[in-house]
Amino acid sequence: MSKKVKKDHRKSMGFVRRRGVREIKQSFLVVCEGENTEPDYFRAFRMTAATVKAVGQAMNTITLVNKAISIREADRQKKRVYDQCWVVFDKDEFPANDFNQAIQLAEKNGFRVAYSNQAFEYWFLLHYNLYTGPIHRNQYKDMLTKLTGLQYNKTEGVGAVMYNLLLTHQQQAIKNADAVLAEISHGNPAEEESSTTVQKLVVELNRYL
Numbered sequence: 001m002s003k004k005v006k007k008d009h010r011k012s013m014g015f016v017r018r019r020g021v022r023e024i025k026q027s028f029l030v031v032c033e034g035e036n037t038e039p040d041y042f043r044a045f046r047m048t049a050a051t052v053k054a055v056g057q058a059m060n061t062i063t064l065v066n067k068a069i070s071i072r073e074a075d076r077q078k079k080r081v082y083d084q085c086w087v088v089f090d091k092d093e094f095p096a097n098d099f100n101q102a103i104q105l106a107e108k109n110g111f112r113v114a115y116s117n118q119a120f121e122y123w124f125l126l127h128y129n130l131y132t133g134p135i136h137r138n139q140y141k142d143m144l145t146k147l148t149g150l151q152y153n154k155t156e157g158v159g160a161v162m163y164n165l166l167l168t169h170q171q172q173a174i175k176n177a178d179a180v181l182a183e184i185s186h187g188n189p190a191e192e193e194s195s196t197t198v199q200k201l202v203v204e205l206n207r208y209l
Contacts (some may be wrong), residue, residue, distance in 0.1 A: 031068035033089035040159030050208030061102035091117035096190035
């Protein structure tokens with residue numbers, strides 16, 4: 001009688017690592033303007049093949065980018081080098097030149113930018129609808145409270161709550177954000193309200209879940 005061979009389901013799904021091959025994780029540095037919402041949101045990603053250092057600095061535009069550069073350099077001195085470096089900031093009411101120059105400064109120094117015009121919460125709104133045209137950031141709180149059924153605020157931990165609450169709608173949000181950019185992006189982000197590139201960072205993080 002022939003011996004029955006037990007099927008290795010992990011191998012059939014491609015999960016068995018090759019012998020002698022060490023899996024190398026991707027590393028992210030994410031420096032955020034907001035102290036709570038943004039870093040909490042990005043820390044909530046359940047990474048299995050990457051490490052994420054997400055920090056909030058309570059700084060904006062050019063000041064934030066310069067701080068991000070100094071954080072990267074300080075970590076480099078400690079032998080910690082990142083595969084991807086990102087800055088996350090909003091247009092708010094800052095001068096158009098400051099906003100656009102911050103994007104250019106970041107990209108010149110090897111950072112990628114997840115910006116929002118006007119604010120990060122626009123990314124949350126896109127999980128529900130394709131919102132286009134100017135929406136003042138003062139409206140975001142009431143809109144999100146109505147849409148989520150929760151009293152939205154920017155206190156510590158809310159970013160993680162929003163990540164989990166919105167996760168099933170995330171792919172739609174990515175499509176909505178891309179659609180908005182395709183329609184209004186003409187090389188002047190400060191004047192392109194409402195828009196965001198947060199989805200680009202989200203897509204990258206999702207590659208390493």
